[in-house]
Amino acid sequence: MTLIEDARKGVVTDFVKKAAEYEGIEAEKLIRLISHGYVVLPKNVRREEVQPRAIGMLTSTKVNANVGTSADYINVEEEVEKAIIAQKAGADAVMDLSSGGDLDAIRKRIMEVVEVPFGTVPIYQAARDCHRVVDMDEDDFFRVVEKHAKDGVDFMTIHAGVNWVSVERLRRSKRLLGVVSRGGAITIGWMLHNEKENPYYKDFDYLLEILKEYDVTISLGDAYRPGCIHDAGDRAKYTEFIMLGELVEKCREKGVQCMVEGPGHVPLDQIETSVRAMKSVTDNAPLYLLGPLVTDIAAGYDHIAAAIGAAIAGMAGADFICYVTPSEHLALPTVEDVREGVIAAKIAAHAIDLIKEGQRERARQRDYEMSLARKNLDWERQFELSIDPEKAREIYSRRKSESEACSMCGDLCAIKLVKEAFERD
Amino acid sequence: MTLIEDARKGVVTDFVKKAAEYEGIEAEKLIRLISHGYVVLPKNVRREEVQPRAIGMLTSTKVNANVGTSADYINVEEEVEKAIIAQKAGADAVMDLSSGGDLDAIRKRIMEVVEVPFGTVPIYQAARDCHRVVDMDEDDFFRVVEKHAKDGVDFMTIHAGVNWVSVERLRRSKRLLGVVSRGGAITIGWMLHNEKENPYYKDFDYLLEILKEYDVTISLGDAYRPGCIHDAGDRAKYTEFIMLGELVEKCREKGVQCMVEGPGHVPLDQIETSVRAMKSVTDNAPLYLLGPLVTDIAAGYDHIAAAIGAAIAGMAGADFICYVTPSEHLALPTVEDVREGVIAAKIAAHAIDLIKEGQRERARQRDYEMSLARKNLDWERQFELSIDPEKAREIYSRRKSESEACSMCGDLCAIKLVKEAFERD
Structure with a gap:
């Protein structure tokens, strides 16, 4: 039985009890929120111990830190140190986004030091395992998901809102930067080359079966997040919101916890609308935000541009903030960048909690x-x-x-x- | 004739022309805004050359950097370096808030390197010149203003909204931190001890005469700015808004340019209301903000807490952002802190301009x-x-x-x- 199914039966597990204590709310209230899908509490059944971090309505605003190698820079112990420092600075979740080196070994090594929910983006590995991204076959998409699930990953970003409907909107859009999501770009590149629908979208039920077996929380990826102020709030992005909203419904039906990811680069006056629209079409699924960055020109200080955006998004209902480091747009972050990034996001998160229902007091x-x-x-x-x-x-x-x-x-x-x-x- | 009087006569001076070019708006439009008091363009008649920096409606969002010694730490050349670095990082104004050492000499020395509008808070010097703050006589309040005006200071913060009406509201308030504005505290301390009305309020017309002679822009000080989230948005602060609004009217009648200063520590959900209220009761006087800081716990990173607040305030109409450095609440800033502070404020200012009428494009x-x-x-x-x-x-x-x-x-x-x-x- 998955956590959401337990919650629907009114079962208060020890894990839920711990989570409720951490939030300072009643366990009964928490399971009600989880059962509706308004809150997620990521934990893979295979992971023995995870610090509970509830994400969503009435719970405190959470912060995620990304770590991981890139093709250009592979130093596993440095990534491990980043994961440690991030948690010390208050990160509520850590994602391993490695795309260089022995990805299985790196993931397992980083997981060893992560006590909070641990996330991945499986398609990075699927793409890396092939000679060319476009050479993946449909099974490759799912094979990595299952592998990560078996390894105990608590939540995974899956870009399932990419389909022919949204790709068509993208094609008609007048975007300057096109797609800036790595996972989104891999998926779209694969679709166009192979002239096939996105397997994650087409066989979403199959995907959910895998995730459900290990009680993995799905984070519905933001493939069309605007990569610059010019591209914000366009029809491609709104189409993806709608697709993700439909998928949220499926997740809830199947008993898989899910959250939704959001943009990106967004000017100050569009953030509230954007967040409220997402909350509306996804029936208040927990919202996981990257940024939003309120300007394109803050390279070197994007953690500040992101903290501004996150705070405003939080006022409108964002629940989970993905940190941005001072290295964003420029390089893989250093350990010190990671610390700075987490703290900037924590400041925004706390500012939000000062006005968030259920956490304010x-x-x-x-x-x-x-x-x-x-x-x-x-x-x-x-x-x-x-x-x-x-x-x-x-x-x-x-x-x-x-x-x-x-x-x-x-x-x-x-x-x-x-x-x-x-x-x- | 003062700049605002010129503007009312429709005279477009070279200085105004330069200012309009800098803003990318028409000179005729700019003088209309100045004549109404919706924009200020600080420049003391005694200063030969100042980079024009229009502040207010339709003009780009400006950033101020404070420099200056304290009693504990007097290193004039370091403060000079801060002023230089601040301008290099994009500060549109520099204020000398020195309160330690030979204040006249320090002010003149710093002014030598400041090419943008230069501001002071004369009461710091008035207080410093006396053995005890409460020993000042009424003339001391004005003597320093005149001295600074003669020296060419372009704008001065004067806490004229402190009067028995607002002090009474403060006394009845349930503030945790009372008054955290240095100038406000000096004034209130003086009033209570001497049982006399604030000379700046009582003899406001006399004050304006002095300022007018040198065409100094008055920045109506924010004595009651909340020093913590708990104290935000209380009746003492709203009373001061109202007092300042009355004084704005007087300034405009007398032909003295004026802007209004605002809080402080303010939770996310009160910033917009606070800014709109100020704009309403001051008939859209240019608004000069310190912060607002969206949490009390960001010591070491208050430049980030302030950038968040400034961006939200800017969405609601704030025009001029006083930087906050990472040293806020802890120590006098270093040169590097000054740079970081200016850049954080510039990011907020630019994010605002991306959505500000007249500057967006x-x-x-x-x-x-x-x-x-x-x-x-x-x-x-x-x-x-x-x-x-x-x-x-x-x-x-x-x-x-x-x-x-x-x-x-x-x-x-x-x-x-x-x-x-x-x-x-």
Whole structure:
């Protein structure tokens, strides 16, 4: 029985109980949300221990960190270190997107250090295993999915919304950058070359059977995510939303947990509409966002452009934020980039939780305590409550103040001045 | 005659012409906006050369960088370097907030390197010149304003919205952090101790006379800005909006350019309301924002928390973004912090311009060209168009790809794959 089927029967497992505790909500409420598909709780039956991370309605906003080799740069232990650092910085999920080296070995090695839900994009490996991407046969698409499922992968991105209907919309579109999703590009390239429908779409039921056997959560991939501001919000992307919405319905019918991925590069004023449209056509499936990046020109600082977009998307209902690192658009990230990326996404996630139904009160408590520590000029407590205690301490320490305040204002500290004035008064 | 009076007479000066060119709008339109007070164009008559930076409706979103010593840390040449770096990174204005050392000498020294509008908060110096803040007499408040005006300061923050009406609202408020504005705190402390009305409020007309003589733009200070999420959007702050709105009217009557400053720490879902309320009660005065910071716990990364808030505020009408550095809440920033702070604010500003009436088309052109360069895998052009070309180049270069793509995807570059597939097709 899958987790969603258990939930529908009202069974509260230990895992669900732990997840509910982590969220600060009642277990009964959580299983109701899971049974409707409004929340997913990824865990492969083959994985012995996973930290529960519920994603979706009423639960705290989660952050994913991508790690993995590329053809140009294969250093497995560095990717392992990234996975460790990402979790230390607060990542709620880690995806291995490796596409260079011995992919099976790399995946297993990274999984060893990942305690939170672990995800992959199987088609990268399917494509890598062939001489040319277009040489894959239909079985290759499913073979890797099954392999990853057997290895214990908790969630997988599958670009099943790519089909002839959406490809036709893409062909008629006036996109500048076409397709920027790797998985989407592989699939479309394969379809056009072989003149065949996307196997993941055509045989979606078969795909679900495999996933169901291992209780893998499907993350319906965002093949048409706009790769630049110019391409945002076009008909190809909206068509994919609709296709994904249909597939969400199938997943729920079959008892497979699913979430939906979203764009991409999106200008500020289109984010809310885009998120609400996705939520509408997918009947409130948990929404997993890459970015959205609010400008194309922030190379070197795309973690900031993405944090802006994520926060706005979160206001409109996004649940799960895929981090973006300062290396985005430029290179494979370093370990330090990974840390920066996770923290930027965590800031957005926490800002969202400060206003998110079900999480608001708990999230605000932390900010309240931080501000209380500020009022009391209690620096140790401030470091403790900071998103990155080490960094906060380091900045504070490099310039000690003569006063009990910090070196910014010193004796002209506003908090001190007014506190004293009202006390005297 | 002041700039606003010229504008009302329909006089298009060379300075206005340059400003209009910089904005890509017609000079006639610009003077109409200035004459209504919807746009300010700060320039002290005593300053020979200033780069024109129009702030407000239909003009591009501007960024300010604060520099200056504190009592604990006085290194004038470092502050000078910060001012230079800030402008290099794209700051449209620089404020000297020094409160330690020989303030006159420091101000003059920093001004030497500032080519964009230069601002100060005169009350810091007034307070510093006295043994105790509360010992200032009423003349001290104005004496420093006149001194700064004579020295050529283009815009000054004056906390004139602090009066007994707003102080009473503060007293009745249930704030956790009280007042966190340094200028606000000094003023309130002085009022309570001396049992006297704020001289800037009481003798606002006299203040305007001084400012008018040198055509200084007044930036109506945000004394009650919330210092934490808990304190956001309370009655003290809304009362100040109203007071500032009344003062805006006076400034416009007297022919003094003015803008209004805004909060502070504000949760995501209150930013839009807050900005729209300010715009409403101030009749669309240009809005100068510090942050808003969308959480209290981002110490060490407050430039990111602020960029999120600024972008959302910009969607609702904010015009001028005061940068926040990674050192905020912890220490006086370093030169590198200043650069990071400016760039984060510039990203938000550009994201806003991508959707801002009057600027949208021009801003989008840059993103379009960037994306075109991405499509063509033209790396040099991508660096050129990046918000920080050096940083982008450095990240790209540290991991060269074997392919013409970057080391992130290498030969699985999505852009390449689909381009080739459609071309073959």
